Amino acid sequence: MFTGRIARFDTPGQPFTLTEATLTEVGPGEVLIRVTRTNICGSDLHAWHGTFNTKGLGGQLPTVLGHEMVGEIAALGDGVTADSDGRRLETGTRVVFPYFFSCHRCYSCLHGRRTACEKLSMAMLGNAEQPPYFVGGYGDYFLLPADAVLYRVPDSVPDELASGANCALSQVMYGLERANLTFGESVVIQGAGALGLYAVAVAKARGARVVIAIDGVAERLELATAFGADHVIDLTEVTEVRDRAKHVRTWTSGRGADVVVEVVGIPAAIDEGLKMLAMYGRYVEIGNINRGRTFDFDPSSFLFSNKTMIGVSLYEPDVLSRALTFLEQQRDKIPLARLGAATYSLDQINDAFAAAESKRDVRASIVMDRGR
Incomplete structure (x- = not known):
């Protein structure tokens, strides 16, 4: 009992x-x-x-x-x-x-x-x-x-790291796996909460050449840099969508990002993220879990640029085993403990x-x- x-x-x-x-x-x-x-x-x-x-x-x-x-x-x-x-x-x-x-x-x-x-x-x-x-x-x-x-x-992974493995970390790992992120590609992470910070770290570990994090909270942006982001965009300073997209193009040789990951949970962020995506880019949608919310969307801009959208809900359970391996390998390289x-x-x-x-x-x- x-x-x-x-x-x-x-x-x-x-x-x-x-x-x-x-x-x-x-x-x-x-x-x-x-x-x-x-x-x-x-x-x-x-x-x-x-x-x-x-x-x-x-x-x-x-x-x-x-x-x-x-x-x-x-x-x-x-x-x-x-x-x-x-x-x-x-x-x-x-x-x-x-x-x-x-x-x-x-x-x-x-x-x-x-x-x-x-x-x-x-x-x-x-x-x-x-x-x-x-x-x-x-x-x-x-x-x-x-x-x-x-x-x-693993004994080397304390509770404060392990507790995030079965949702936030595994979710973004699965999303980036489904997007087939590979060496030398560029990534934008929309949102630098826990999922966004994990996404930054996983993207760098998978060989991303440029990782850009977007958020409006100064502490989160500082953490994103510590987790491996090459550039950050502060929403409170760069307030216009077109200016944020321009920054992304500047840092990606004018092409836009190969992969954009949405983990902020705001529908309008999707349209913005698609504007930051390169031709043949892959958009990974994770954050918008609330039903009934919409945004205006021009499908022709998506179609003619051969972009792909990947909806990610949950993850295949074996991803969690790889998430623990990631924590073992990265625990001394990035400040994972600051998340908890x-x-x-x-x-x-x-x-x-x-x-x-x-x-x-x-x-x-x-x-x-x-x-x-």
């Missing part, structure tokens, strides 16, 4: 409520995670506001938000002995895992498109009033369903969300009390 706290999310825009819940057993194939750290991701903020409709994805209220997490194994269900790379698991092993769960049997899964699983479920969508209760990252525990993908965290510098206890979750909303913190994190 396992008893712990959850931060219940009952109504968009309202404070979280801390309550206790008890899980009576861990079933065959399941894994109970003792959560140690969960970040506040942009989609958590959108759900909190009600602009990211979790009900539209099959979710229920009340639920428990939070998905970008790391933890230790509290209990292994019968039949679970190793992670998805075949490495031994035991109580206390630190692990990360995709926060969405595929059936591995439907048409999409069998064709290698597990993000389109016909029975896809994920953290933040379960009912916090029914077992297993621990259905999101803002709680002392999280229950992984049977047959979930999970990976051991702002920490709050679970009791302070409402303060943490206020800080994340104000962009005072690049990535606010909820750190659980290990003494519980």
Whole structure:
């Protein structure tokens, strides 16, 4: 029997409520995670506001938000002995895992498109009033369903780095992989929050010759440079779209960027990003997760320049294993730890969300009390 706290999310825009819940057993194939750290991701903020409709994805209220997490194994269900790379698991092993769960049997899964699983479920969508209760990252525990993908965290990768692997880092890695970014190409990153900063670092690691980051927060732009950006554009200083596009062309030999990645979540940014894209360029759309929002678009400019748009939602689960390798290799080369510098206890979750909303913190994190 396992008893712990959850931060219940009952109504968009309202404070979280801390309550206790008890899980009576861990079933065959399941894994109970003792959560140690969960970040506040942009989609958590959108759900909190009600602009990211979790009900539209099959979710229920009340639920428990939070998905970008790391933890230790509290209990292994019968039949679970190793992670998805075949490495031994035991109580206390630190692990990360995709926060969405595929059936591995439907048409999409069998064709290698597990993000389109016909029975896809994920953290933040379960009912916090029914077992297993621990259905999101803002709680002392999280229950992984049977047959979930999970990976051991290397000893050299601390929690503050590992917690971002299963969402932000894996998402942008997958996006740049699908765009086939290669050596010598140029990249623009629209938005320098956590996803944007990871995108800068991954683009440089994949051999990008020029990486340009765009944001309006000075601290984020400074971090983008530390993460490897060759140039930054401050939205508060370069206020016109045409001037920002001109800067991009100047830094890309007049052609525009080979790849543009949108992680700011504003529809109008798409039209701007397409203007920065070179002929035959690839536009990677990640940030606009809110339904019903639109922007004006001239398709002829897209068509005649042979551009490609790639929509990226979630990632193939094996990307997470590569994300851990990336963290191992890059942890001493770029200031990854600065992404998780702002920490709050679970009791302070409402303060943490206020800080994340104000962009005072690049990535606010909820750190659980290990003494519980």
